[in-house]
Amino acid sequence: MVFRGYMFALRPTARESELLAQAAGVCRLVWNLALEQRRDHWRAFRANTGGHLTYVTQSRELTRLRAEVDFVRAVSQTAQQYVLKALDEAYRRAFAGLGGFPQPKRKGVHDAFTLNGRELTIERLNRRYSRVRLPKIGWVKFRATRALAGKVVEATIAHTPLGWQISFACKSDGAAPDPGGAVGVDRGVAVPLMLSDGTAFQAPAALDLLDRRIRKAQRIASRRRRGSRRHARAQRRVAALRARQARTRKHWAHETTTAIARRFGTVVVEALRTRNMTRSAAGTAETPGRNVAQKRGLNRAILNVGWHQIETMLRYKAHRLLTVDPRHTSQTCSCCGAVDNRSRKNQASFVCATCGFRANADHNAAINILHRGNTPVVEPRIAGASKRELPSLEIPAL
Numbered sequence: 001m002v003f004r005g006y007m008f009a010l011r012p013t014a015r016e017s018e019l020l021a022q023a024a025g026v027c028r029l030v031w032n033l034a035l036e037q038r039r040d041h042w043r044a045f046r047a048n049t050g051g052h053l054t055y056v057t058q059s060r061e062l063t064r065l066r067a068e069v070d071f072v073r074a075v076s077q078t079a080q081q082y083v084l085k086a087l088d089e090a091y092r093r094a095f096a097g098l099g100g101f102p103q104p105k106r107k108g109v110h111d112a113f114t115l116n117g118r119e120l121t122i123e124r125l126n127r128r129y130s131r132v133r134l135p136k137i138g139w140v141k142f143r144a145t146r147a148l149a150g151k152v153v154e155a156t157i158a159h160t161p162l163g164w165q166i167s168f169a170c171k172s173d174g175a176a177p178d179p180g181g182a183v184g185v186d187r188g189v190a191v192p193l194m195l196s197d198g199t200a201f202q203a204p205a206a207l208d209l210l211d212r213r214i215r216k217a218q219r220i221a222s223r224r225r226r227g228s229r230r231h232a233r234a235q236r237r238v239a240a241l242r243a244r245q246a247r248t249r250k251h252w253a254h255e256t257t258t259a260i261a262r263r264f265g266t267v268v269v270e271a272l273r274t275r276n277m278t279r280s281a282a283g284t285a286e287t288p289g290r291n292v293a294q295k296r297g298l299n300r301a302i303l304n305v306g307w308h309q310i311e312t313m314l315r316y317k318a319h320r321l322l323t324v325d326p327r328h329t330s331q332t333c334s335c336c337g338a339v340d341n342r343s344r345k346n347q348a349s350f351v352c353a354t355c356g357f358r359a360n361a362d363h364n365a366a367i368n369i370l371h372r373g374n375t376p377v378v379e380p381r382i383a384g385a386s387k388r389e390l391p392s393l394e395i396p397a398l
């Protein structure tokens, strides 16, 4: 079974936009009502009915609400049931300690609803556009940039700073074919992704360009008076640019991870804690604020590339994903195995202080990562200590 997500820009008419906003609004209302019921009225509910508030009991309440209120009935019931299911799941996660407790949804922030794939009909209109029939809304055009593979399981329609978007979750039968072989992937600094076979994936130039445009838009917004209409417009521009950057980043992540998963059956990556690395830019106890500016630039590059996203994609696209201990992968010589931080000449090049092996630093690290995926982890040998110098086991004399 292969799951795949597709996101397209919807091109609704003014009337359709109104209906989409109405559907999102009613779903938000259902969420907020159901949340309030769970949070504030569960005791009364138990006293009256003897039961607990669950997805099932709240679904029954929803049926009653739909019978009584016209504008709730005017919106797809499955979309509302998805809301209750999501709330139930959020509570389950919160009680299991996996996440915070669900919060109320706000207009302008959470404008989305989900529909079941069985209720949808999709038709190709021409080379650029397709249309989808949404229950209680009708046919809505969308910009079809890719063909859908498999069966649509569900679709989420959301309002973003770039307008209405639709994302389809598709399921196709049969496991992903295993192309065999293995590759180590270094999420590097000089290049965002470097493979152990020497392939380097460069980040799209558009990301950097958008970064500059975002900072410029932020400066403009900060100069304008808070609460003014011009300030709000400038803020909207920042949000739209951010959304575009996120979309570009995601597109690139999809392209590269698909390319990697097609060529290699086993993908080995470092288990990286991006959040910890980011936090340390403020300086630690031993090195307060050292290289903060340099590190901040590096961190921005890391976050820009979206490593977590890349790992998540590889996890479902690759036949097998291994995560290995990230310690010393950039200081270890992939040729002789010596660990020495003097070998790392600079960000870009690696010259082994022990055997003189030279390589691109990210490429060297990618090979180490592949090695770790193939072999059980052993303590790295200390620089300068060859096999001969390691203490040998002495057989005690009888």
Ligand SMILES: [Zn+2]
Residues within 6 Å of the ligand: 333, 334, 335, 336, 337, 338, 352, 353, 354, 355, 356, 357
């Ligand atoms: Zn070496």
